[in-house]
Amino acid sequence: MSAAANQPTRRPTVLGARGIGAGLVVALAAVAILGGLVIPGDPLAQSLTKALLGPEVTAPLGYDHLGRSVFHRLVHALRLSPLIALAAVAAAGAAGLLLGTLAAARGGWIDRALVILSDALLALPGLLLVLIVLAMVPGTAMGFWAGLSLVLWVEFFRLTRAATRELLASPAVEASRLLGFGPVYIFRTHVWPEIAPMMLTAAAFGTATAIMxxxxxxxxxxxxxxxxxxxxxxxxxxxxxxxEAPLALLSPVIAIFALLLGLTLLAGSRET
Known part of the structure; x- marks a missing residue:
């Protein structure tokens, strides 16, 4: 009776957390996409006479120490970091999904080699690996993308390998093989529907990790x-x-906090 009584109270909590998370992400995405259209401006334009001044119509968040509009810089920053993070998660997810499925399906030396590679990368601190890549291509979006992809694919690989190994040994997969269906059909029909929620959760957490x-x-x-x-x-x-300009400093702090909170709530609600 107690389990049945607890069941109705759990789902609204999950939906509420997911709604809050989605609302935060959508709101910040709207600022990033529409902010520059509603209030046009150049994030690089300087006017030292306006340095550290407060909000005005053309700069709702005031100006920084070089007289640049904090609002327009924030709009462009909310495009740059999530785009790099999403690109890195997409590449890492595709690589981890492919290699994890390959390791689970083939086994043997292929599985052992991929596990050793993933463990070796996992032994390195993530930020150190990104810094090594950035040392080769400093201060570029491509460097961040490559470094973050190298860090994030390991988690996708480990999750895919563990889940797919059990699924490939299931009677349903064995029946499909006996009927002559190929690996693409088996993956699309039996494997992906089972691991998709887990992969989407990992992608949300990975995006938050990359942005941070x-x-x-x-x-x-x-x-x-x-x-x-x-x-x-x-x-x-x-x-x-x-x-001198607390609002200018708080703007990026609040933006990144809201973005990370939104992604974490989305990932946590999926996991629940």
């Missing part, structure tokens, strides 16, 4: 190079002026 990594490296001056609008770089640039 980009901001963290920008905050310590090892990420995107100035004057590129990027959330971590904006925070470190505005930190010395927090007394």
């Amino acid at each position: 990594a980009i901001a963290a490296l920008g905050f310590v001056h090892t990420g995107m190079r100035a004057p590129t609008p990027e959330l971590g770089l904006m925070m470190v640039e505005l930190l010395p002026y927090w007394r």
Whole structure:
């Protein structure tokens, strides 16, 4: 009776968390896509006479220490970091899904070699691996994409390998093989429908992790190079002026907090 009584109260909580997460992500995406159209402006344009001034119609969040519109820099930063993160997650997810399925299906030396490779990469701190790649192509979106993809594919690989191994041994898959169906049909019909929710959850967490990594490296001056609008770089640039322009500093802080919270709520609600 207690289990039945608890069941109706759980689903509204999950839907509420998912709704809040989706609302935050959609709101920030709308700012990133429509913000520059509603209030046109150049994120790189400087006017030292407006340095650290408060909000006005053409700059709703005020100006930074170089007289650049914080709003327009935030709009472009909300495009850059999520796009890099989504591209990295897409590449890592595709690689992890392909290699994880291959390892589970083939086994033998292929499985052992891929497991050793993933364990070797997992032994390295993620940010260190990204920094190594950025040392080769410093301060570029391509460097972030490559480094984050190398970090994130391991998680997708491990999840896919563990789940697919059990699915491929199931009676339904064996029956499909006996009927002459190929690996593409088996994956599309039996494997993907089962692992899709888990992969989408991992993708949401991976996107949040990638955005946080980009901001963290920008905050310590090892990420995107100035004057590129990027959330971590904006925070470190505005930190010395927090007394004179607190709104300018809080804008990227609140934006990245809301974005990470939204993605985490979406991933957590899927997992529940």
